[in-house]
Amino acid sequence: MQRYTSLLLVAFMLVLLIATISDNLAGHADRTRREKPLQSITVYTTLPPEHAGMLAEGYEKSKNVRVNFVPVSSVEVLQKLHQDSVGGRTRADLVLADRSTLEKAAANGGLQPYISENTDSIGASFKDAEGRWTGIWYDPVVFCANRDYVRAVPRVPNTWMELASMPEVRVGITDFLAADASANLFFSMMSQFGDQATYHILRGIQPKVVQYSKYLSTPVRMAGMGEVDLSVAVQSEVLRYIHQGYPLQVIYPEDGTAYTLTGVGLVEGAKNEAQAKDFVEWLLSDEAQLVLQSREFFFVPLNPVTIAYKSFPGKDVVLFSRPQDFSQSERHDLLDRWVKEVRLQ
Known part of the structure:
Protein backbone atom coordinates (compact mmCIF):
# COMPACT_ATOMS: atom_id res chain seq x y z
CA MET A 1 0.00 0.00 0.00
CA GLN A 2 2.85 2.34 0.91
CA ARG A 3 4.61 1.48 -2.37
CA TYR A 4 1.37 2.17 -4.27
CA THR A 5 1.01 5.52 -2.50
CA SER A 6 4.61 6.38 -3.34
CA LEU A 7 4.00 5.60 -7.01
CA LEU A 8 0.92 7.82 -6.98
CA LEU A 9 2.93 10.62 -5.39
CA VAL A 10 5.68 10.27 -7.99
CA ALA A 11 3.10 10.27 -10.79
CA PHE A 12 1.45 13.36 -9.31
CA MET A 13 4.79 15.14 -9.09
CA LEU A 14 5.56 14.26 -12.73
CA VAL A 15 2.18 15.61 -13.89
CA LEU A 16 2.74 18.77 -11.85
CA LEU A 17 6.21 19.16 -13.31
CA ILE A 18 5.00 18.69 -16.88
CA ALA A 19 2.16 21.16 -16.30
CA THR A 20 4.58 23.73 -14.87
CA ILE A 21 6.98 23.33 -17.78
CA SER A 22 4.09 23.57 -20.28
CA ASP A 23 2.81 26.75 -18.64
CA ASN A 24 6.27 28.26 -18.71
CA LEU A 25 6.74 27.35 -22.36
CA ALA A 26 3.30 28.70 -23.27
CA GLY A 27 4.01 31.89 -21.39
CA HIS A 28 7.35 32.24 -23.13
CA ALA A 29 5.68 31.73 -26.52
CA ASP A 30 3.05 34.33 -25.70
CA ARG A 31 5.72 36.81 -24.63
CA THR A 32 7.70 36.10 -27.79
CA ARG A 33 4.63 36.76 -29.92
CA ARG A 34 3.95 39.99 -28.04
CA GLU A 35 7.54 41.18 -28.26
CA LYS A 36 8.04 40.24 -31.91
CA PRO A 37 6.64 42.91 -34.27
CA LEU A 38 3.60 41.72 -36.19
CA ASP A 139 -24.84 39.79 -52.66
CA PRO A 140 -27.91 39.38 -54.94
CA VAL A 141 -31.02 41.54 -55.05
CA VAL A 142 -34.11 39.52 -54.07
CA PHE A 143 -37.79 39.92 -53.29
CA CYS A 144 -38.50 39.69 -49.58
CA ALA A 145 -42.11 39.11 -48.59
CA ASN A 146 -43.90 39.31 -45.27
CA ARG A 147 -45.04 35.78 -44.34
CA ASP A 148 -48.58 36.95 -43.52
CA TYR A 149 -48.83 38.34 -47.05
CA VAL A 150 -47.53 35.05 -48.51
CA ARG A 151 -50.22 33.11 -46.64
CA ALA A 152 -52.98 35.54 -47.61
CA VAL A 153 -52.55 35.64 -51.40
CA PRO A 154 -52.98 32.83 -53.95
CA ARG A 155 -49.71 33.71 -55.68
CA VAL A 156 -46.61 35.69 -54.79
CA PRO A 157 -44.81 37.45 -57.69
CA ASN A 158 -41.53 35.81 -58.64
CA THR A 159 -40.50 37.76 -61.76
CA TRP A 160 -39.92 41.45 -62.35
CA MET A 161 -42.75 41.69 -64.87
CA GLU A 162 -45.11 39.89 -62.53
CA LEU A 163 -44.22 42.27 -59.71
CA ALA A 164 -44.99 45.19 -62.03
CA SER A 165 -48.38 43.77 -63.03
CA MET A 166 -49.47 42.32 -59.66
CA PRO A 167 -52.41 44.36 -58.27
CA GLU A 168 -52.83 45.48 -54.66
CA VAL A 169 -49.34 44.78 -53.41
CA ARG A 170 -47.47 47.31 -51.27
CA VAL A 171 -43.82 47.55 -52.25
CA GLY A 172 -40.70 48.87 -50.50
CA ILE A 173 -37.50 49.70 -52.38
CA THR A 174 -34.34 51.76 -51.90
CA ASP A 175 -34.07 54.87 -54.06
CA PHE A 176 -31.74 54.31 -57.02
CA LEU A 177 -30.04 57.59 -56.17
CA ALA A 178 -29.42 56.67 -52.53
CA ALA A 179 -27.23 53.54 -52.57
CA ASP A 180 -24.71 51.92 -54.92
CA ALA A 181 -26.37 48.49 -54.69
CA SER A 182 -29.73 49.99 -55.67
CA ALA A 183 -28.21 51.94 -58.57
CA ASN A 184 -26.50 48.72 -59.64
CA LEU A 185 -29.93 47.06 -59.86
CA PHE A 186 -31.21 49.84 -62.12
CA PHE A 187 -28.28 49.72 -64.53
CA SER A 188 -28.20 45.90 -64.51
CA MET A 189 -31.87 45.84 -65.52
CA MET A 190 -31.08 48.31 -68.29
CA SER A 191 -28.34 46.02 -69.59
CA GLN A 192 -30.39 42.84 -69.27
CA PHE A 193 -33.85 43.95 -70.40
CA GLY A 194 -33.12 47.13 -72.36
CA ASP A 195 -34.32 50.61 -71.49
CA GLN A 196 -37.85 50.26 -72.91
CA ALA A 197 -38.67 47.07 -70.98
CA THR A 198 -36.96 48.36 -67.82
CA TYR A 199 -38.91 51.62 -67.75
CA HIS A 200 -42.08 49.62 -68.40
CA ILE A 201 -41.36 47.43 -65.36
CA LEU A 202 -40.50 50.40 -63.15
CA ARG A 203 -43.62 52.31 -64.22
CA GLY A 204 -45.65 49.26 -63.20
CA ILE A 205 -43.98 49.08 -59.79
CA GLN A 206 -44.12 52.85 -59.12
CA PRO A 207 -47.81 53.12 -58.00
CA LYS A 208 -47.27 50.29 -55.51
CA VAL A 209 -44.22 51.83 -53.83
CA VAL A 210 -45.05 52.91 -50.28
CA GLN A 211 -41.65 54.51 -49.75
CA TYR A 212 -38.39 55.00 -51.63
CA SER A 213 -35.89 54.48 -48.82
CA LYS A 214 -32.46 55.98 -48.29
CA TYR A 215 -30.92 52.86 -46.74
CA LEU A 216 -30.71 49.25 -47.95
CA SER A 217 -32.05 47.94 -44.64
CA THR A 218 -35.23 50.05 -44.53
CA PRO A 219 -37.31 48.11 -47.10
CA VAL A 220 -36.47 44.85 -45.28
CA ARG A 221 -37.52 46.23 -41.93
CA MET A 222 -40.76 47.56 -43.45
CA ALA A 223 -41.60 44.13 -44.86
CA GLY A 224 -40.78 42.48 -41.55
CA MET A 225 -43.04 44.91 -39.68
CA GLY A 226 -45.89 44.47 -42.16
CA GLU A 227 -45.66 48.08 -43.38
CA VAL A 228 -45.27 46.75 -46.93
CA ASP A 229 -46.14 43.35 -48.39
CA LEU A 230 -42.98 42.84 -50.40
CA SER A 231 -39.65 44.61 -50.71
CA VAL A 232 -36.88 44.68 -53.28
CA ALA A 233 -33.70 44.32 -51.23
CA VAL A 234 -30.19 42.88 -51.04
CA GLN A 235 -30.18 39.34 -49.68
CA SER A 236 -27.61 40.04 -46.94
CA GLU A 237 -30.01 42.46 -45.25
CA VAL A 238 -32.93 40.05 -45.60
CA LEU A 239 -31.00 37.18 -44.02
CA ARG A 240 -29.83 39.45 -41.20
CA TYR A 241 -33.42 40.34 -40.32
CA ILE A 242 -34.55 36.72 -40.64
CA HIS A 243 -31.72 35.77 -38.27
CA GLN A 244 -33.14 38.32 -35.83
CA GLY A 245 -36.58 36.69 -35.97
CA TYR A 246 -38.50 38.83 -38.47
CA PRO A 247 -41.26 36.95 -40.39
CA LEU A 248 -39.79 37.19 -43.88
CA GLN A 249 -39.49 34.91 -46.89
CA VAL A 250 -36.88 35.21 -49.63
CA ILE A 251 -38.08 34.97 -53.24
CA TYR A 252 -35.56 34.74 -56.08
CA PRO A 253 -36.70 36.39 -59.35
CA GLU A 254 -36.90 33.64 -61.93
CA ASP A 255 -36.03 36.02 -64.78
CA GLY A 256 -32.75 36.89 -63.09
CA THR A 257 -31.46 39.56 -60.76
CA ALA A 258 -28.61 41.98 -60.17
CA PHE A 312 -25.58 28.63 -48.14
CA PRO A 313 -29.18 29.20 -49.33
CA GLY A 314 -29.80 30.77 -52.71
CA LYS A 315 -26.43 30.12 -54.33
CA ASP A 316 -28.28 28.83 -57.43
CA VAL A 317 -30.12 32.13 -57.96
CA VAL A 318 -30.38 33.23 -61.61
CA LEU A 319 -28.06 36.20 -62.08
CA PHE A 320 -28.09 38.83 -64.82
CA SER A 321 -25.32 37.97 -67.25
CA ARG A 322 -25.01 41.03 -69.47
CA PRO A 323 -22.30 43.48 -68.37
CA GLN A 324 -23.08 47.14 -67.80
CA ASP A 325 -21.55 49.31 -70.48
CA PHE A 326 -22.69 52.83 -69.69
CA SER A 327 -20.55 55.94 -69.52
CA GLN A 328 -20.95 58.36 -66.62
CA SER A 329 -22.99 60.72 -68.78
CA GLU A 330 -25.24 57.86 -69.93
CA ARG A 331 -25.79 56.80 -66.33
CA HIS A 332 -26.72 60.34 -65.40
CA ASP A 333 -29.18 60.61 -68.30
CA LEU A 334 -30.83 57.25 -67.55
CA LEU A 335 -31.32 58.09 -63.89
CA ASP A 336 -32.53 61.58 -64.74
CA ARG A 337 -35.14 60.09 -67.07
CA TRP A 338 -36.21 57.66 -64.34
CA VAL A 339 -36.69 60.52 -61.87
CA LYS A 340 -38.74 62.59 -64.32
CA GLU A 341 -40.79 59.85 -65.98
CA VAL A 342 -41.22 57.37 -63.10
CA ARG A 343 -40.14 58.56 -59.66
CA LEU A 344 -42.02 61.86 -59.69
CA GLN A 345 -45.13 60.63 -61.45
Missing part, protein backbone atom coordinates in the same frame (compact mmCIF):
# COMPACT_ATOMS: atom_id res chain seq x y z
CA GLN A 39 3.89 41.20 -39.92
CA SER A 40 1.44 43.39 -41.78
CA ILE A 41 -0.14 44.02 -45.17
CA THR A 42 -1.92 47.07 -46.56
CA VAL A 43 -5.20 46.79 -48.43
CA TYR A 44 -7.07 49.46 -50.38
CA THR A 45 -10.76 48.72 -49.99
CA THR A 46 -14.20 50.04 -50.95
CA LEU A 47 -15.84 47.86 -48.28
CA PRO A 48 -17.76 49.54 -45.46
CA PRO A 49 -15.40 50.16 -42.51
CA GLU A 50 -17.46 47.77 -40.34
CA HIS A 51 -16.84 44.84 -42.71
CA ALA A 52 -13.15 45.67 -43.13
CA GLY A 53 -12.68 46.00 -39.38
CA MET A 54 -14.08 42.59 -38.53
CA LEU A 55 -12.04 40.91 -41.27
CA ALA A 56 -8.86 42.56 -39.99
CA GLU A 57 -9.63 41.53 -36.43
CA GLY A 58 -10.44 37.94 -37.40
CA TYR A 59 -7.31 37.53 -39.51
CA GLU A 60 -4.98 38.96 -36.89
CA LYS A 61 -6.38 36.62 -34.25
CA SER A 62 -6.03 33.64 -36.57
CA LYS A 63 -2.70 34.32 -38.29
CA ASN A 64 -1.02 36.95 -36.09
CA VAL A 65 -0.70 39.23 -39.14
CA ARG A 66 -2.06 42.77 -39.10
CA VAL A 67 -4.22 43.95 -42.02
CA ASN A 68 -4.12 47.70 -42.50
CA PHE A 69 -7.25 48.57 -44.45
CA VAL A 70 -7.29 51.93 -46.23
CA PRO A 71 -10.95 52.88 -46.94
CA VAL A 72 -11.22 54.58 -50.33
CA SER A 73 -13.77 55.20 -53.07
CA SER A 74 -13.57 53.45 -56.42
CA VAL A 75 -12.05 56.54 -58.04
CA GLU A 76 -9.51 56.89 -55.23
CA VAL A 77 -8.35 53.29 -55.64
CA LEU A 78 -7.35 53.98 -59.22
CA GLN A 79 -5.73 57.29 -58.29
CA LYS A 80 -3.70 55.76 -55.47
CA LEU A 81 -2.50 52.84 -57.59
CA HIS A 82 -1.45 55.30 -60.30
CA GLN A 83 0.34 57.56 -57.81
CA ASP A 84 2.12 54.58 -56.27
CA SER A 85 3.35 53.35 -59.65
CA VAL A 86 4.51 56.81 -60.75
CA GLY A 87 6.31 57.35 -57.45
CA GLY A 88 7.96 53.96 -57.72
CA ARG A 89 6.83 53.10 -54.22
CA THR A 90 4.12 50.50 -53.66
CA ARG A 91 2.06 51.30 -50.59
CA ALA A 92 -0.67 48.66 -50.92
CA ASP A 93 -0.43 44.91 -51.33
CA LEU A 94 -4.05 44.14 -52.22
CA VAL A 95 -7.25 45.74 -53.45
CA LEU A 96 -10.46 44.41 -51.89
CA ALA A 97 -13.32 46.01 -53.80
CA ASP A 98 -16.35 45.72 -56.05
CA ARG A 99 -16.10 44.18 -59.51
CA SER A 100 -16.10 47.44 -61.46
CA THR A 101 -13.20 48.85 -59.45
CA LEU A 102 -11.16 45.66 -59.85
CA GLU A 103 -11.79 45.52 -63.59
CA LYS A 104 -10.58 49.11 -64.01
CA ALA A 105 -7.55 48.53 -61.78
CA ALA A 106 -6.60 45.44 -63.79
CA ALA A 107 -7.09 47.25 -67.11
CA ASN A 108 -4.81 50.06 -65.89
CA GLY A 109 -2.04 47.60 -65.04
CA GLY A 110 -2.38 48.03 -61.29
CA LEU A 111 -2.93 44.33 -60.52
CA GLN A 112 -0.82 41.23 -61.17
CA PRO A 113 -2.01 37.65 -61.77
CA TYR A 114 -2.34 35.28 -58.85
CA ILE A 115 -3.68 31.76 -59.37
CA SER A 116 -3.96 29.05 -56.71
CA GLU A 117 -6.02 25.93 -56.16
CA ASN A 118 -8.71 28.01 -54.43
CA THR A 119 -8.83 30.82 -56.99
CA ASP A 120 -8.93 28.24 -59.76
CA SER A 121 -12.09 26.76 -58.21
CA ILE A 122 -14.03 30.04 -58.59
CA GLY A 123 -16.43 30.16 -61.54
CA ALA A 124 -15.10 31.88 -64.65
CA SER A 125 -17.83 34.54 -64.60
CA PHE A 126 -16.69 35.70 -61.14
CA LYS A 127 -13.00 36.35 -61.83
CA ASP A 128 -10.55 37.88 -64.26
CA ALA A 129 -9.58 35.57 -67.12
CA GLU A 130 -5.89 36.22 -66.47
CA GLY A 131 -6.14 35.84 -62.69
CA ARG A 132 -5.58 39.52 -61.87
CA TRP A 133 -8.56 39.52 -59.50
CA THR A 134 -10.83 36.88 -58.01
CA GLY A 135 -14.38 37.10 -56.66
CA ILE A 136 -14.83 36.18 -52.99
CA TRP A 137 -18.54 36.63 -52.38
CA TYR A 138 -21.59 38.30 -53.91
CA TYR A 259 -25.83 41.35 -57.68
CA THR A 260 -22.85 43.11 -56.13
CA LEU A 261 -19.62 41.14 -56.44
CA THR A 262 -16.75 41.66 -54.01
CA GLY A 263 -13.32 40.44 -55.04
CA VAL A 264 -9.61 40.81 -54.35
CA GLY A 265 -6.61 41.57 -56.53
CA LEU A 266 -2.86 41.43 -55.86
CA VAL A 267 -1.20 44.81 -56.48
CA GLU A 268 1.58 44.92 -59.06
CA GLY A 269 4.90 45.13 -57.20
CA ALA A 270 3.43 44.32 -53.78
CA LYS A 271 6.21 44.34 -51.18
CA ASN A 272 4.51 41.83 -48.90
CA GLU A 273 3.46 39.50 -51.68
CA ALA A 274 3.69 36.23 -49.73
CA GLN A 275 1.63 37.56 -46.81
CA ALA A 276 -0.86 39.12 -49.25
CA LYS A 277 -1.39 35.78 -51.00
CA ASP A 278 -2.00 34.12 -47.62
CA PHE A 279 -4.71 36.70 -46.90
CA VAL A 280 -6.36 35.98 -50.26
CA GLU A 281 -6.49 32.28 -49.36
CA TRP A 282 -8.00 33.12 -45.96
CA LEU A 283 -10.67 35.31 -47.56
CA LEU A 284 -11.68 32.31 -49.66
CA SER A 285 -11.92 30.04 -46.61
CA ASP A 286 -14.72 29.03 -44.26
CA GLU A 287 -12.99 30.95 -41.49
CA ALA A 288 -13.54 34.31 -43.17
CA GLN A 289 -17.20 33.53 -43.76
CA LEU A 290 -17.56 32.52 -40.12
CA VAL A 291 -16.13 35.88 -39.03
CA LEU A 292 -18.74 37.71 -41.12
CA GLN A 293 -21.69 35.48 -40.23
CA SER A 294 -20.92 35.66 -36.53
CA ARG A 295 -21.66 39.40 -36.85
CA GLU A 296 -24.82 38.77 -38.94
CA PHE A 297 -23.35 39.59 -42.35
CA PHE A 298 -24.46 36.95 -44.81
CA PHE A 299 -22.92 37.03 -48.29
CA VAL A 300 -22.96 34.21 -50.86
CA PRO A 301 -19.44 32.67 -50.85
CA LEU A 302 -17.88 31.74 -54.18
CA ASN A 303 -15.39 29.02 -53.24
CA PRO A 304 -17.28 25.77 -53.97
CA VAL A 305 -15.01 23.60 -51.82
CA THR A 306 -16.01 25.36 -48.59
CA ILE A 307 -18.73 24.25 -46.20
CA ALA A 308 -20.11 27.79 -46.26
CA TYR A 309 -20.72 27.56 -50.02
CA LYS A 310 -22.31 24.13 -49.86
CA SER A 311 -24.69 25.08 -47.04
